[in-house]
Amino acid sequence: MSKVNIPKIEEAVKLILEAIGEDPDREGLIDTPTRVAKMYSEIFSGLQEDPKEYFQTIFGEDHEELVLVKDIPFYSMCEHHLVPFFGNAHVAYIPRNGKVTGLSKLARAVEVVAKRPQLQERITSTVADSIYEMLEPHGVMVVIEAEHMCMTMRGVNKPGAKTITTAVRGRYAEDSDARAEVLSLLK
Numbered sequence: 060m061s062k063v064n065i066p067k068i069e070e071a072v073k074l075i076l077e078a079i080g081e082d083p084d085r086e087g088l089i090d091t092p093t094r095v096a097k098m099y100s101e102i103f104s105g106l107q108e109d110p111k112e113y114f115q116t117i118f119g120e121d122h123e124e125l126v127l128v129k130d131i132p133f134y135s136m137c138e139h140h141l142v143p144f145f146g147n148a149h150v151a152y153i154p155r156n157g158k159v160t161g162l163s164k165l166a167r168a169v170e171v172v173a174k175r176p177q178l179q180e181r182i183t184s185t186v187a188d189s190i191y192e193m194l195e196p197h198g199v200m201v202v203i204e205a206e207h208m209c210m211t212m213r214g215v216n217k218p219g220a221k222t223i224t225t226a227v228r229g230r231y232a233e234d235s236d237a238r239a240e241v242l243s244l245l246k
């Protein structure tokens with residue numbers, strides 16, 4: 060997969076600065092295109108990664124009950140406006156056939172999926188699908204709560220408005236008691 064093209068971002072940022080009526084050659088802005096390019100290569104690094112790779116670490120542990128990692132903080136960039144949205148992800152699954160993954164891998168999957176131009180819905184479903192495909196668990200449930208800066212600092216201007224999305228697979232799609240167990244632990 061292609062790496063981030065730093066010179067191209069530098070050129071683009073310089074053009075944006077010119078277009079808003081700034082002088083890209085003034086002292087405070089002279090290094091800004093390079094800084095932004097470096098920042099973009101960091102915050103969009105998830106485009107070069109596949110979250111499924113994390114689920115190759117599997118421990119053969121006979122636990123077929125809920126595993127929940129909650130309050131995983133993440134930062135992402137809304138693909139419509141390229142401004143941040145951020146919040147917490149909660150990832151639950153019920154392992155099957157000894158396929159238990161490292162807890163940090165659940166947070167790592169959230170991290171790489173978030174580090175792309177994104178929609179909150181797509182982060183939620185991509186994380187759920189990656190786990191469901193790789194670990195073949197009884198069920199997966201992902202809940203994400205986030206604040207979108209495109210709704211707070213501009214546009215509709217509604218600071219504090221929270222968006223909550225869920226993705227459920229397997230048992231969680233069929234069993235409302237299983238969903239309720241996760242939701243009660245998120246309170």
Ligand SMILES: Nc1nc2c(ncn2[C@@H]2O[C@H](COP(=O)(O)OP(=O)(O)OP(=O)(O)O)[C@@H](O)[C@H]2O)c(=O)[nH]1
Pocket residue numbers: 137138139177178179180207209210214215
């Ligand atoms: N479904 C979804 N919508 C999002 C997400 N992030 C931002 N949006 C919305 O994307 C929409 C883009 O709408 P447009 O009408 O094309 O853009 P706009 O004129 O800038 O819209 P306003 O934000 O209403 O000013 C807005 O309603 C945003 O709130 C997200 O993660 N999921």
Ligand SMILES: [Zn+2]
Pocket residue numbers: 137138139140141142207209210
């Ligand atoms: Zn937006």
